[in-house]
Amino acid sequence: MFNKTILRLVQNLSLSYEISLAIGQSLELKEMLNKFINTLVRKTAAHRGTIWLIQDGSIKYITGAGSGTSEFTPRAITPSLENILDEILDKEILIVNSDSPGFNTICCYRNGREKEILLMAIKNTLLIHLVFGRKGIAKEGIVSVLKSLGPKLVNAVKACLNYQKVLQYEQKEKQRLENALQQTEERYRLLTEKALVGVFLIQNRLIKYANPKLAQIFGYNAGETLHNKEFVELAANDNKPKVSAWLEKFYSGCSTEEHIIFSAVRKDGSVFYCECLGSRTEHNGKPAIVGTLNDVTIREQEKEKLQHLAEHDGLTGVYNRRYLEEILSSLKNNPHAYPLTIILFDIDHLKEINDYYGHQMGDKVIRNAAFILQKCLRKIDVLGRYGGDEFLALLPNTNAKTAESIINKIKDYINNDSKKQQDVLLSISMGFGTAENKDQLDKAFNQADSNMYISKALKTSFSIFGSSKK
Amino acid sequence: MYHKIKFYSKSSFLGLNDFLSDLITEDTTGIILFIGEKTLFNSQQFFSYIKKYNVPICGGIFPGLLYNNRIYTSGILGISFKVPFRYEAVHNIPSLTKLPMSVFNKNQVQTCLVLHDGLTCGIDDFLSKIFSSTTYNTKFIGGGAGRLSLKRKPSLFTKDSFWNDGALIICIDTPVGIGVGHGWEYLHGPLVANKVDGFYLQEINWEPAWNYYREIVESEINCQLTADNFFDIAKKFPLGMIRTDGTLIVRDTVGIHNGSLRLIGEVPQNSVLAVLHGSSDNLIAAAGDAVVQAYNDYEKDTANCNPSGMLVIDCISRSLYLQENTNDEFYRIKICNKHNLPTAGFFSLGEVASLGDRYLELFNKTIVVGVG
Structure with a gap:
């Protein structure tokens, strides 16, 4: 058998060391004290143990270990312990055995195996309540070890309480920041949810967020979602390449902000114009595009109208002079347009018609002339009203021979038309010039002009003069 | 404690139906089957047999069995009960944070048999969780299942599951007297x-x-x-x-x-x-002491009751130490079995015992005797 003194010494040392380790293992009060009481109960082969915080003459249960402590209800025993708290604080250590009259009240609950209770107050801060199924605890050295470790334990408790305060402060601060963040988020959510333009987030070409307005623009109900739909699928078929190219500009890194107008398709299949402004960003660490989208159908239609008005003659519907000059200028540098024939048309006797029949009849004659000319010209030819009674036609890829046949076609049409006319007979003087290249363009125009005047001068009703006939 | 004890020693499961039917009567509340590790165990066949019965059946595989003072390494020891009986299967003890249920169901439980995987980690913490879950005067007895090869394989079963790294908590509402001895x-x-x-x-x-x-x-x-x-x-x-x-x-x-x-x-x-x-004499004497302790504990707690059986949980390493003297250990148990109670038990990898008066511990090289 061992030397009992040495054995006791090593046991106490071991208990002391194990408890010291338990004390230092956590800054969370309940966790730290749970490790402490667990070690104590196990090491001392106690039936159970609980630990309480002493605060202003009352006690607060923290944790326990051993039999039944997971179901432990501190309320049942708190009043009894508080009744004898002064005595415990005064004596520091109180050992109550099962023969004592007050045993039952401080042994709540009881299963009948309890023999002795050790109550120990440590530095007016902690109350340790250990229940044993045996007697003679005072002789086992537990008390001495706990006494010697008391200051260390109390320091650890204070450190935990301070840490708790720091945590509470941090928690408050975190809460404050979370609230602020939540408010900001709510604000932004409100902004996007209530925005009068569509707002979207695209990632991997899929719509990851669409606000209600965007859904509404595309004809979806509130409950329906555009989530995970391919953005390009929103475009009309003929506009899909355009939209794909727009997306590609972001993904290839060519662009950080890009604007697009394209025709899109609503859920019901109707087509409309939308304008989209995207900006390159990151979402969850991956490239993404955020942007706005608006239905600009009315604006685009108005724009088209204005464009039409800017390019067309209000009376006849053919191009106006300004637009003709623009076309001529663009054809000038296009080598594929040559040979380019220019035909000038002048309505004969328009002044007399206006004077005799009135301007309404004059306008009618002009409209009829425009109609006939447009009818007889080809799709690739461009007809415009060049002056009050003058029209000009640009015939790309047309040599003199072809131009002559077209003029003859016009002549025939006017002849046939005049047979049907009851009121005023239409007479048009025409002249053309053909340019083989851009350097001959001015010459061709002058030639057309002079040929038209020669025609006008010579003809009684119709005369045609072309460059080939000179 | 026991209603019936039977031993099945055939090498095939063909007679298992008759064996189980013998154990079960109208008032049977549950059955525990202890299987010797050298039994030719076809789990699929075995479960198809035990699933036929409506009574709760659970158990484990152990290095050896004890039946009527004889040692077996193969065979099935079946014990049936007619007192309130319920069990709970616990899986994955090493990462267990909380017991999966209120084991004790707020009712008085007199005896709790804990069978655990003898090779799993975290048994101490698991036992601590069990102990802290009851406020009743519950006595705990049990041991570790597994094989002497110390290979980690499923060793516990119910009708629905066959698993390792877990435990079976079996609550049997019958009084028990517990004795613990080691002799070291x-x-x-x-x-x-x-x-x-x-x-x-x-x-x-x-x-x-x-x-x-x-x-x-x-x-x-x-x-x-x-x-x-x-x-x-x-x-x-x-x-x-x-x-x-x-x-x-x-x-x-x-x-x-x-x-x-x-x-x-x-x-x-x-x-x-x-x-x-240790010495064989001391270890054998300790086994006898454990029987005496168990009788004393039973008589102290249950006046005017007669026990009906004895459960012996003996650490396999004691038998490895005692070798041929192991029979002497069981002879000693027989001598001390003053009421000549039918004896059954198993060799274990770790033993569990508590009279409910102190922290629930896992023992080794110890013999635990339950009389009830």
């Missing part, structure tokens, strides 16, 4: 287990555990202790954890790993240890 004595110490990692004792007295232990044992055996003869020699020199009340919790040393000693059961860091030794 101090050889060397006190020592401090100053570095521990789970089952591995890494340092004793701030020196590599294997070196320290070897020196002490070699001084006793007058020959070299090596990895080859470790198992045969170390079984005679277990370690003991000394508690503050002077009691000993025995820990088996079963292997060496990188200078550490592999134990069955955990040792908390900084525990006070002793190297123990």
Whole structure:
């Protein structure tokens, strides 16, 4: 058998060391004290143990270990312990055995195996309540070890309480920041949810967020979602390449902000114009595009109208002079347009018609002339009203021979038309010039002009003069 | 305690239906089956048989069985009960944070049989959770299932599951008297287990555990202790954890790993240890003492009641130490079995016992006797 003194010494040392380790293992009060009481109960082969915080003459249960402590209800025993708290604080250590009259009240609950209770107050801060199924605890050295470790334990408790305060402060601060963040988020959510333009987030070409307005623009109900739909699928078929190219500009890194107008398709299949402004960003660490989208159908239609008005003659519907000059200028540098024939048309006797029949009849004659000319010209030819009674036609890829046949076609049409006319007979003087290249363009125009005047001068009703006939 | 005890020794399961039918009567509330590790065990066939019955059936595979004072390494020991009986299967003990249910169901439970995987980690913590879950005067008895090869395989079963790393908590509402004995004595110490990692004792007295232990044992055996003869020699020199009340919790040393000693059961860091030794006579006497203790405990708690059976849970390493003397141990048990109660039991990998008066501990190299 061992030397009992040495054995006791090593046991106490071991208990002391194990408890010291338990004390230092956590800054969370309940966790730290749970490790402490667990070690104590196990090491001392106690039936159970609980630990309480002493605060202003009352006690607060923290944790326990051993039999039944997971179901432990501190309320049942708190009043009894508080009744004898002064005595415990005064004596520091109180050992109550099962023969004592007050045993039952401080042994709540009881299963009948309890023999002795050790109550120990440590530095007016902690109350340790250990229940044993045996007697003679005072002789086992537990008390001495706990006494010697008391200051260390109390320091650890204070450190935990301070840490708790720091945590509470941090928690408050975190809460404050979370609230602020939540408010900001709510604000932004409100902004996007209530925005009068569509707002979207695209990632991997899929719509990851669409606000209600965007859904509404595309004809979806509130409950329906555009989530995970391919953005390009929103475009009309003929506009899909355009939209794909727009997306590609972001993904290839060519662009950080890009604007697009394209025709899109609503859920019901109707087509409309939308304008989209995207900006390159990151979402969850991956490239993404955020942007706005608006239905600009009315604006685009108005724009088209204005464009039409800017390019067309209000009376006849053919191009106006300004637009003709623009076309001529663009054809000038296009080598594929040559040979380019220019035909000038002048309505004969328009002044007399206006004077005799009135301007309404004059306008009618002009409209009829425009109609006939447009009818007889080809799709690739461009007809415009060049002056009050003058029209000009640009015939790309047309040599003199072809131009002559077209003029003859016009002549025939006017002849046939005049047979049907009851009121005023239409007479048009025409002249053309053909340019083989851009350097001959001015010459061709002058030639057309002079040929038209020669025609006008010579003809009684119709005369045609072309460059080939000179 | 028992309603019926039967033993099935056939090598095939063909007679299992008759065996189970023999165990079951109208008032049977549950059955525990203890299966010897050398039984030709076809789990699929076995479960198809036990699933046919409506009564709760659970159990485990153990290194050996004890039936009517005879030892078996194959066969099935079946015990049926007619008192309130319920069990709960616990899975994955190493990562268990909370018991999966209120085991004790707010009702008085007189006896709790805990069968656990003898090779899983976290048994101490698991036992602590069980102990802290009852406020009743519950007595605990049990042991570790598994195989002597120490290979980790499923060792516990219910009708629905066959698993390892878990436990069965079986609540049986019948009184029991419990006796615990080991017979091991101090050889060397006190020592401090100053570095521990789970089952591995890494340092004793701030020196590599294997070196320290070897020196002490070699001084006793007058020959070299090596990895080859470790198992045969170390079984005679277990370690003991000394508690503050002077009691000993025995820990088996079963292997060496990188200078550490592999134990069955955990040792908390900084525990006070002793190297123990024993003699066949002492171990056999301790088994008899455990029977006497169990009778005394039963009679103290249950006046005017007669026990109907005895459950013996004997650590397999005791039989490895006692070898042919193991029969003497059971003869001793028979002698002390004053009411000649039918005896059944199993060899275990770790034992569990508590009279409900102290922290629930896992024992090694110990014999636990239940009389009820």
